[in-house]
């Protein structure tokens with residue numbers, strides 16, 4: 515299906531849920547035969563950004579590289595899902611400024627929750643001093659001030675978090691909505707009782723849409 519390209523930029527602490535949301539969202543979009551690519555921090559760092567570390571300078575270089583690729587893909591009609599910590603506000607804002615269609619998604623979970631998840635054992639290693647400059651511990655994370663969407667992953671299911679993003683994409687007409695299955699909007703808590711057409715007809719009532727700054 516032909517789509518308007520865009521960049522969905524997931525930012526948040528390690529373990530906040532970026533990869534989980536990115537992969538789930540990717541599956542939903544692929545099922546609908548949309549052009550989609552995921553640029554995940556862990557994978558990017560094994561090839562495109564191989565050799566970079568976690569100093570402020572290296573992280574910013576990493577993010578600018580990811581942004582460069584995301585921009586190339588999105589301007590050719592691909593829906594790009596970026597999943598990187600991207601801890602620095604100024605660089606995220608720089609990315610927004612250079613993209614045509616950009617949606618900043620704050621994958622928000624408190625540090626303590628991320629540490630308790632410790633998906634890769636990095637928090638424990640960082641506490642023991644084996645991993646240096648760990649985000650949220652001895653390296654900063656600057657939370658977005660006005661994200662387009664916030665996913666509170668300590669309070670929402672993965673499906674609820676992903677549905678917020680799907681709703682914003684739908685409202686932004688990233689695809690031809692006539693081909694969109696109403697069922698994918700059913701997770702959206704506030705408007706669950708409305709038929710899909712009605713939801714589309716009154717997008718300004720949608721919190722995700724109100725925050726969306728797609729242009």
Ligand SMILES: Nc1ncnc2c1ncn2[C@@H]1O[C@H](COP(=O)(O)OS(=O)(=O)O)[C@@H](OP(=O)(O)O)[C@H]1O
Nearest residue numbers: 528529555568573576598599600601646647648649
């Ligand atoms: N010091 C330190 N701080 C944070 N994260 C670390 C660190 N060392 C390794 N890792 C692993 O690297 C992943 C983050 O890479 P990113 O490219 O997303 O980071 S950044 O945006 O450049 O800050 C991150 O992946 P996620 O846990 O998926 O976020 C970690 O697995």
Ligand SMILES: Nc1ncnc2c1ncn2[C@@H]1O[C@H](COP(=O)(O)OP(=O)(O)O)[C@@H](O)[C@H]1O
Nearest residue numbers: 528529530531532533534633667670671672675
């Ligand atoms: N709403 C949610 N969205 C995303 N992940 C969630 C959510 N609720 C719980 N989780 C869990 O949090 C963990 C997040 O890990 P991961 O996606 O690897 O984080 P990150 O990529 O940000 O490091 C997973 O175990 C996932 O199942």
